[in-house]
Amino acid sequence: QLVESGGGLVEPGGSLRLSCGATGFVFSELWMNWVRQAPGKGLEWVGRIKTEAEGAPTDYAAAVKGRFSISRDDSLNTTYLQMNNVKIEDAARYYCTISALWGQGTLVAVSS
Amino acid sequence: SYELTQTPSVAVSPGQTARITCSGDSLPKQYAHWYQQRPGQAPILVIYKDTERPSGIPARFSGSSSGTTVTLTISEVQAEDEAVYYCQSSDPSHSYWVFGGGTELTVL
Numbered sequence: 001q002l003v004e005s006g007g008g009l010v011e012p013g014g015s016l017r018l019s020c021g022a023t024g025f026v027f028s029e030l031w032m033n034w035v036r037q038a039p040g041k042g043l044e045w046v047g048r049i050k051t052e053a054e055g056a057p058t059d060y061a062a063a064v065k066g067r068f069s070i071s072r073d074d075s076l077n078t079t080y081l082q083m084n085n086v087k088i089e090d091a092a093r094y095y096c097t098i099s100a101l102w103g104q105g106t107l108v109a110v111s112s
Numbered sequence: 113s114y115e116l117t118q119t120p121s122v123a124v125s126p127g128q129t130a131r132i133t134c135s136g137d138s139l140p141k142q143y144a145h146w147y148q149q150r151p152g153q154a155p156i157l158v159i160y161k162d163t164e165r166p167s168g169i170p171a172r173f174s175g176s177s178s179g180t181t182v183t184l185t186i187s188e189v190q191a192e193d194e195a196v197y198y199c200q201s202s203d204p205s206h207s208y209w210v211f212g213g214g215t216e217l218t219v220l
Contacts, residue, residue: 035211047208048208
């Protein structure tokens, strides 16, 4: 199971940190992805973090590169999405996923 | 940037077969996966690695691949299959995921 949290209302230019807790599988062995979905729109990949054994490298979509960062804490079976310099177009439901398993998502609203 | 192209909508009657296609230049070299998303719900993986079906997914769902096109086939469509279906693959460098725009399946 994957459970996201941390969503809410943020002002443009502000910051927010999302969390995703995992249970039921060996978290440390899997790459964790973040995917978002703006209201009424399709799925958009945000980024991914590989395993600590691989050095936990990250990749990001062009739309968020330089503003968002992904980290993980295998001791807590949790991955994080740090969102900085948030823009209006970042408003969406954010999911963490390992492809075969998705959380229910956490909603981020952006408004002044 | 790499793109996957899906037909926006498909409509079939109950009991018929629905075919949803996804096209992309790198699909001959990269696996494709399919997700079902019902309104208000998170996506669910229904096909992975072009043709494999996860446990718990009905056998009515199948996948195939030919050249630059992958196809999700839903046989004997039921009302509960009404959803948006997304294909997903990776860019040629394996650095990032790409999603198709989604196909809305309507069961008449």
